[in-house]
Amino acid sequence: MSLEKRLSASFDDSINASQLEAARGASIRNVEAPKNLSKPSDPPGCCACFAPLPEPTEVDVVLIGAGVMSATVGLMLKELEPSWKCVMFERLHAVAEESSNGFNNAGTGHAGFMEPNYTKEVNNPDGSLKTVTTDKVIHVCEQFLSSRQYWEYLVRKGHLPDPDTFIHQTNHIALGIGKDQCEFIKKRYEAMKPNPLFSSMEIAMPNEIEKQKKWAPLILKGRDPSEPTCMTKISHGTDVDFGTLTKSKVKAFMKLGGDLRLFTTVTGLKKEADGRWLVTSKTQAAGKGVNKVRAKFVFAGAGGWALIMLQKAGISQVRGYMALPVTGDWAVCQNPKVVAQHKVKVYAPGAPGAPPMSMPHLDYRTICGKEALLFGPFGSITLKFLRFGSVFDALKALKPHNLFPTIQALSKNLSLAVMLMKDVFKSGHGKLMDIRHYYPEADPEDWTLIPAGVRAQIIKRDTKTGWGMLQFGTEVVHNEEGTIVGLLGASPGASTCVSIALDTLQKCFGKKPEFKKWEPKLKEMIPTWTTDGFAGDLKDCSQRVVDGLYTKTGKGLKVYP
Numbered sequence: 001m002s003l004e005k006r007l008s009a010s011f012d013d014s015i016n017a018s019q020l021e022a023a024r025g026a027s028i029r030n031v032e033a034p035k036n037l038s039k040p041s042d043p044p045g046c047c048a049c050f051a052p053l054p055e056p057t058e059v060d061v062v063l064i065g066a067g068v069m070s071a072t073v074g075l076m077l078k079e080l081e082p083s084w085k086c087v088m089f090e091r092l093h094a095v096a097e098e099s100s101n102g103f104n105n106a107g108t109g110h111a112g113f114m115e116p117n118y119t120k121e122v123n124n125p126d127g128s129l130k131t132v133t134t135d136k137v138i139h140v141c142e143q144f145l146s147s148r149q150y151w152e153y154l155v156r157k158g159h160l161p162d163p164d165t166f167i168h169q170t171n172h173i174a175l176g177i178g179k180d181q182c183e184f185i186k187k188r189y190e191a192m193k194p195n196p197l198f199s200s201m202e203i204a205m206p207n208e209i210e211k212q213k214k215w216a217p218l219i220l221k222g223r224d225p226s227e228p229t230c231m232t233k234i235s236h237g238t239d240v241d242f243g244t245l246t247k248s249k250v251k252a253f254m255k256l257g258g259d260l261r262l263f264t265t266v267t268g269l270k271k272e273a274d275g276r277w278l279v280t281s282k283t284q285a286a287g288k289g290v291n292k293v294r295a296k297f298v299f300a301g302a303g304g305w306a307l308i309m310l311q312k313a314g315i316s317q318v319r320g321y322m323a324l325p326v327t328g329d330w331a332v333c334q335n336p337k338v339v340a341q342h343k344v345k346v347y348a349p350g351a352p353g354a355p356p357m358s359m360p361h362l363d364y365r366t367i368c369g370k371e372a373l374l375f376g377p378f379g380s381i382t383l384k385f386l387r388f389g390s391v392f393d394a395l396k397a398l399k400p401h402n403l404f405p406t407i408q409a410l411s412k413n414l415s416l417a418v419m420l421m422k423d424v425f426k427s428g429h430g431k432l433m434d435i436r437h438y439y440p441e442a443d444p445e446d447w448t449l450i451p452a453g454v455r456a457q458i459i460k461r462d463t464k465t466g467w468g469m470l471q472f473g474t475e476v477v478h479n480e481e482g483t484i485v486g487l488l489g490a491s492p493g494a495s496t497c498v499s500i501a502l503d504t505l506q507k508c509f510g511k512k513p514e515f516k517k518w519e520p521k522l523k524e525m526i527p528t529w530t531t532d533g534f535a536g537d538l539k540d541c542s543q544r545v546v547d548g549l550y551t552k553t554g555k556g557l558k559v560y561p
């Protein structure tokens with residue numbers, strides 16, 4: 001049969017017609033199920049809701065959500081304790097469909113190579129820029145080195161596939177447009193260059209236009225020559241497809257015996273007298289659709305819903321916490337001729353006084369093997385804590401204990417609300433002008449707007465002042481016994497998933513007998529990891545050690561220094 005005929009199935013099509021004929025033999029739908037196959041747990045007809053629930057299944061670990069965080073913690077635990085029963089519940093139809101999905105985040109392997117928001121300005125008494133701080137940028141870079149070490153280990157062990165499937169070497173460029181920003185980029189370079197982590201950083205000053213054109217041609221093409229630009233470059237930056245990485249990690253988790261349950265929403269968490277957690281989940285099952293498992297340890301890697309999960313568990317450590325969900329759109333360019341000219345990631349400082357997430361960037365991406373450019377994000381306000389969440393999420397999470405901190409934090413961050421509102425009401429032309437600020441010759445026909453993921457930023461009480469504040473980082477929040485833990489916040493995000501997993505294990509198991517047994521294995525996974533110090537921080541940051549780390553992890557991940 002011709003392809004055309006198969007695609008336009010008409011009434012005289014023999015395939016469709018055959019379905020109209022009377023079925024030969026007994027159809028499965030027409031006969032009664034054999035009596036001897038019924039089980040005591042089967043729902044008793046129309047009174048199913050009165051039937052007793054099945055006994056809870058006993059497990060060691062429950063992971064809520066199948067994003068990059070649960071995938072990392074789950075895989076690590078399965079490697080450390082192969083005999084532990086670990087079950088991962090995911091409410092959606094697949095792994096990594098929320099923030100960890102390739103198109104829902106920017107895919108930047110955040111190493112501080114180009115992100116202006118990790119270096120704070122320090123001014124002279126006359127208000128001119130003196131220098132920038134480097135403590136945060138060093139911390140972010142060291143955390144990403146932990147991720148690189150663990151991923152290299154996983155590739156070597158055969159737990160992750162060819163690194164080409166999830167990580168790509170990409171020049172990381174910090175861009176300054178205009179006199180003030182150029183000065184900032186220069187000072188940033190001077191402060192960072194002496195550190196071994198950033199020693200390969202190069203600079204192209206405003207008068208080195210040819211060099212800049214070579215590094216990032218789209219940025220320079222058609223630009224007003226009277227407007228100065230300045231760039232720094234580190235060539236061993238990365239673009240990470242966190243979606244593919246998460247899927248590969250969950251595959252490895254299952255290969256080691258981990259149990260993934262899709263279409264299953266965790267709805268309740270109750271601590272029992274012996275300290276274990278009774279975890280209730282719901283599915284659209286043929287039975288009652290309510291399941292209970294009893295777990296010794298729960299990891300709430302539920303993205304924006306982690307706060308709601310910890311509130312359900314009723315742990316005191318989460319009192320006063322709230323989330324501020326921020327979402328937005330990306331502009332995506334799929335024109336291969338344009339993409340081929342910008343195989344780099346370019347970040348520039350946001351407008352003066354604007355919050356960190358307003359920092360725009362033009363990124364080369366490879367997602368599931370497809371190359372594209374992403375610009376943005378254009379911010380937007382939402383009430384949902386997840387992209388596929390509910391408009392009642394914010395209302396559900398609002399409690400008497402977090403009401404005042406929320407009001408105080410919001411009133412102190414009006415600039416963020418103003419920025420988001422400006423983006424919400426920005427016309428298509430306004431968005432094009434934003435793209436052209438970076439890429440002056442952008443053709444509107446090349447750019448499509450798509451939704452980005454949701455970042456649920458942390459609102460909490462400032463321990464010093466007692467006032468509510470907005471925090472842009474991530475925080476591992478756990479109960480005193482270390483039997484339940486959740487990850488709140490969204491930045492730097494997926495890049496730090498390995499330090500977050502280490503922090504989780506250290507905080508929850510550090511004082512338990514099994515941890516001593518895990519130490520050699522953890523050292524094998526992340527050779528720079530130590531029990532003292534913050535998860536991910538480097539003890540020895542000499543040029544020799546740093547070069548060794550870049551070389552070894554670069555070889556394994558095909559990201560060459």
Ligand SMILES: Cc1cc2nc3c(=O)[nH]c(=O)nc-3n(C[C@H](O)[C@H](O)[C@H](O)COP(=O)(O)OP(=O)(O)OC[C@H]3O[C@@H](n4cnc5c(N)ncnc54)[C@H](O)[C@@H]3O)c2cc1C
Nearest residue numbers: 065067068069091098100105106107108266303493494495
């Ligand atoms: C616009 C944007 C840009 C970003 N850019 C970067 C970047 O460039 N680099 C970077 O490193 N990070 C970036 N991030 C951050 C990064 O994407 C996130 O930090 C990371 O993906 C969070 O992973 P997660 O596993 O915690 O959450 P998610 O990926 O959101 O996964 C949570 C999962 O839990 C499931 N779930 C929730 N509640 C339940 C429940 N009750 N029962 C069952 N399942 C549940 C959800 O369905 C979801 O699958 C960005 C984020 C955004 C939004």
